[in-house]
Amino acid sequence: MDFGLSEEQRLIVETTRAFVENELYPHEREVERTGVLRRELIEEIKAKAIEAGLYAANMPADVGGAGLDTVTWLLYEKELGRANYALHWTCVARPSNILLAGTPEQREKYLFPCIRGEKWDCLAMTEPGAGSDLRGMKATAVQDGDDWVLNGTKHFISHADLADFAIVFMASGEEDSPRGKRKKITAFFVDKGTKGFAVRDGYRNVSHRGYTNAILEFDDCRLPASQVLGEVHKGFDVANSWLGATRLQVGATCLGRAERALGHAVEYAAQRQQFGQQIGKFQGVSFKLSDMATELKAADLMVFEAGWKYDQGTVTDQDMAMAKLKATEMLAFVADEAIQIHGGMGLMDDLPLERIWRDARVERIWEGTSEIQRHIISRALLRPFGA
Known part of the structure; x- marks a missing residue:
């Protein structure tokens, strides 16, 4: 590399x-x-x-x-x-990039307008009772002749209020597995304005102000078969094929915010004086800066190594889980320490630090919680031993 x-x-x-x-x-x-x-x-x-x-x-x-x-x-x-x-x-x-999985006709209708800035998309998987456990989703798609009828609720759907259409994952059947019955999943394009499809205001969120979430409701929402994205009952295959690198995207944006927070902390430590000297000369502050920089460097290397391996075709789920886990938890640490170095001023909105600190919290939840990432990592470690 x-x-x-x-x-x-x-x-x-x-x-x-x-x-x-x-x-x-x-x-x-x-x-x-x-x-x-x-x-x-x-x-x-x-x-x-x-x-x-x-x-x-x-x-x-x-x-x-x-x-x-x-x-x-x-x-x-x-x-x-x-x-x-x-x-x-x-x-x-x-x-x-899941839009790339569409047919030529679907690309013309959805992909290219998004690239040109004429439309926005949103992705709908999460439900009130199914977050990390997507196989537990209760929203359904039932085939009726040549059509599909969708019913159920999705929530925490980012910027759905702006989106012109949603890419929605629905339980479309069941299949046997070693652990019993499990849901089959199918992905659909659903245009805003489709009868039976409603977008409701979501929840007030401490993180990412201005970036909204919404609740999507489906009440006998009828779609033609041409609105299926990928193959019927193969929604997980579509998601796994096209959405894997989103964990690295989360990690990369965390690196940018952490770097900005560290920059403010270093500048303040060099300029602020207490007891006749710069506070950066006090071990209590200088060691914080050292730890922040070291954690940021480690996360940076993990994210970009995983990105490099992605291009080589050698990346594993473990690589991406480790990168996402490290970057998101590093951001929380760096943001908190940056505020500590600034003291009370760090919590004022004159600086971006309190915003970075608030925003950091959701990163350990969406695109797979820290617990899910640890599960992926530990499973990869134990798998060779049959555990």
């Missing part, structure tokens, strides 16, 4: 960081204090992101994206991760 950046990678990092600092940072205070990301602001920043070549940069070049390899994409995600989540995720959108 080459630890140096190519000229192209350096250019992407510099371009993305400049965009974040010039176009996103100036609007953070508004979004944080109001909890609202205005549609006019979305459109304004989106147009600039498209012009800069940063919009839908996660997509392959042959469908209109930037065609970045995984390591370069993670470098880009790390820079975007420095900013308020709603600003970078909504205004510099990265459509779900």
Whole structure:
């Protein structure tokens, strides 16, 4: 693995960081204090992101994206991760790569408009009674002639209020397994406005202000067979094939925020004086900075090693679980220590630290909780011994 950046990678990092600092940072205070990301602001920043070549940069070049390899994409995600989540995720959108699994007709209807910035997508798996245990979902899709009829509820669905359509995973049958019956899952495209499909306001969230969640309700929502994404009853195959690297994406955005928090902490420790000297000279502060930097470096190496292995075709679920686990827990540690170094000022919203601290909490929950990541890791360690 080459630890140096190519000229192209350096250019992407510099371009993305400049965009974040010039176009996103100036609007953070508004979004944080109001909890609202205005549609006019979305459109304004989106147009600039498209012009800069940063919009839908996660997509392959042959469908209109930037065609970045995984390591370069993670470098880009790390820079975007420095900013308020709603600003970078909504205004510099990265459509779900699960859209690539669609038929040519589905790509024309859903994928390409998302890449052009004409539509937004959202992904709906989680239910009130089924989070980590997706096989426990109760929302159903029942075949009726050539159609499918959907019933049930999904919640915690990110930015569904903005999305033009949802990619919804439904229990579509049962099959035998060594542990008894288990659900078969099918994925569907559901357009907003479809009869029987309603989007309700979600929950107020301490993390990621301006980045909304919603509740999706399906009441005899009828869809033609052409709305199935992938094969019938093969929804897990679709998800596993196309969504694996999202854990690395979470890790990369955590790196960006941690780096920003550490930067503030180092600057403050060098400038703030108490008892006649810079506080950074006190061992209680200097050791915090050392530990923060070391944890950040370790997480950085794990995320980018997993990204490199992803490009080589050698990455394992264990690699990605370790990277996600380390990066998310590192961010919580670095954000907390940065606030401790600043004292009371760290909790004031004049600085981004209290926002980074709040936002860090959800990272250990979504895209697989820390407990799920530990389960994946331990299972991989024990599997050779038949345990």
